[in-house]
Amino acid sequence: MKNQLDTQPVEKKMSWYTLALMAFTAVWGFGNVINGFSEYNGLKAIVAWIIIFALYFVPYALMVGELGSAFKDAEGGVSSWIMQTIGPRMAYYAGWTYWVVHMPYISQKPNSVMIASSWAIFQDARISDMNPLVMQFAGLAIFLVALALASRGLSILKKLASVAGMASFVMSILYILLMMAAPAITGAKTLQIDWSLQTFMPTFDLKFFTGLSILIFAVGGCEKLSPYVNRMKNPSKDFSTGMIALAVMVCVCAVLGTIAMGMMFDSNNIPKDLMTNGAYYAFATLGEYYHVGNVFVIAFALTNAISQFTVMILSIDAPLCILLGSADKEYIPKSLFVQNKYGAYTKGHKMVLVIVGILIVVPAFGIGSVDELVRWLVKVNSVCMPLRYLWVFVAYIALKKAGNAFPSAYHFVKNKTVGIIFGAWCFIVTAIACIGGIYSDEPFELILNILTPVVLVLLGFIMPYIAKHQNARDLS
Structure with missing residues (x-):
């Protein structure tokens, strides 16, 4: 007879x-x-x-590993880390920040859906000639459809988002491989790159530093990986190895992807609509190199349109669930916890509607072209989204200050002071990047870049007072 313990399922590491x-x-x-x-x-x-990978991304990822290991049973992510290291009020602000910075992100998605759909149908850049006001109101309609679907809690969307996202990702990697191989395989005449230092060395001026927010925005989000620390075969060694491997892979793809783009686009004459249409230009040109017509660009456009739409729906619901699912009702009005029969937070969705609706409509009245609108959306997201990363570093600093109060199977650095220095370094870099990213030569865009993060963050300070008033009224 087998020992009863032998029949227990063993968790796969x-x-x-x-x-x-x-x-x-x-x-x-x-x-x-x-x-x-x-x-x-x-x-x-x-x-x-x-520079960003070496001085920011690697320590950031490894800090997340230590936080995830120390708080392996915490389900609320960053807000749970703050709850245990600092307290409930700061945990609320961390949760609010995580949620509210998704509002500009959601407002960007309808544009992405429309651009991808236009390329899938017409295979050209006519979307850039669209009136921004028309585009934004059409985008508002797309957002309303997404909001309606989010309120019904359609679980199939998660699978669709995963499949479409993976397809877009695979095509992105294929672009790099096929582009690098095109001259050898097809004899394509690509641009010749001057491999001198001058070609690659940037000027460390104001533009360089105000653009860092875009790179930090690109590499952020490692905190999503924290739950996997304690599922590693050897957490103290394997997680750091995995994160370093991640950094190497991302760095290699960034470098090779940039070189592939340099073989196709002149670095001294970059198209003004590159942020709008660059990916589609790339796949369209790749199709010409391999004599397959518009197959690549249509495939990428379709998968990207589906991916962007489903991500928009998930971004409406998932961050809100995280905020309200782990929130202290002392800080959030109880009316926001009302759910419909599908489990969606109806009042929360109305709040999303108001904020995102404003973010979609207002810019169209002051930004004169679709290309400039797309560029602004990227920029404002690069200012707002990294604000949530700040709380990761606050949590890490608090963890190191706590000493041995929170045991961890994995340590980025064991020395308390060194750990605090790393946390402070990443916090300062993120904060400076966000502040620098606000700068714009256009007064209207500058005003929006200032008001958007400030207003979104300040809204978080209002909620506890509303909650306090409602709670007091219920007790009276």
Whole structure:
């Protein structure tokens, strides 16, 4: 007779390379290459990417590993870390920040859906000639459809988002491989790259530093990987190995992707609509090289349209569930916890509707072209989204200050002071990047860049007072 313990299921442990590959698909995307190439004058983006990976991304990812290991049973992510290291009020602010920075992100998605759909149908850049006001109101209609679907809690959307996202990711990697191989396989006449230092060395001026927010926005989000730390075969070794492997893979893809773009686009004459249409230009040209017509661009456009639409729906619901699912009702009005029969937070969705609706409509009245609108949306997201990363570093600093109060199977650094310095470094870099990203030559865009993060964050300070008033009224 077998021992009863022998019949117990054994949890399958994750290897470092499995973690690295899984993280790679979650963190990286082809749009990051396009944005970096556009913002940093083509091939000069390579040095900027390497700097960000070495001085920011690697320590950031490894800090997340230690936090995930120390709080392995915490389900609320960053807000749970703050709850245990600092307290409930700061945990609420962390949760609010995580949720509210998704509002500009959601407002960007309808444009992405329309651009991808236009390329799938017409295979050209006519979307850039569209009136921004018309585009934004059409985008508002798309957002309303997404909001209606989110309120019905359609679980199939998660699977669809995963499949479409993976397809877009695979095509992005294929672009790099096929583009690099095109001259040898098809004899394609690509641009000749001057491999001198001058070609790759950026100018460390104001533009360089105000553009860092776009790169930090691109590499952020590692905190999503924290639950996997304690599923590793050897957490103290394998997680750090996996994160370093992730950093290497992302860095290699950023560098090779930028070189591939440099073989197709002149770094000294970058198209003004590159952020809008760059990915589609790339796949259209690749189709010409391989004599397959518009097959590549249509396939990428279709998968990207589906991916962007489903991500928009999930971004409406998932961050809200995280905020309300782990929130202290002392800080959030109880009316926001009302759910419909599908489990969706109806009042929360109305709040999303108001905020995102404003973010979609207002810019169209002051930004004169679709290309400029797309560029602004990327920029404002690069200012707002990294604000949530700040709480990761706050949590890490608090963890190191707590000493041995929270045991961890994995340590980025064991020395308390060194750990605090690393946390402070990443916090300062993120904060400076966000502040620098606000700058714009256009007064209207500058005002929006200032007001958007300030108003979104300040809304979080209002909620506890509303909750306090409602709770007091209920007790009276």
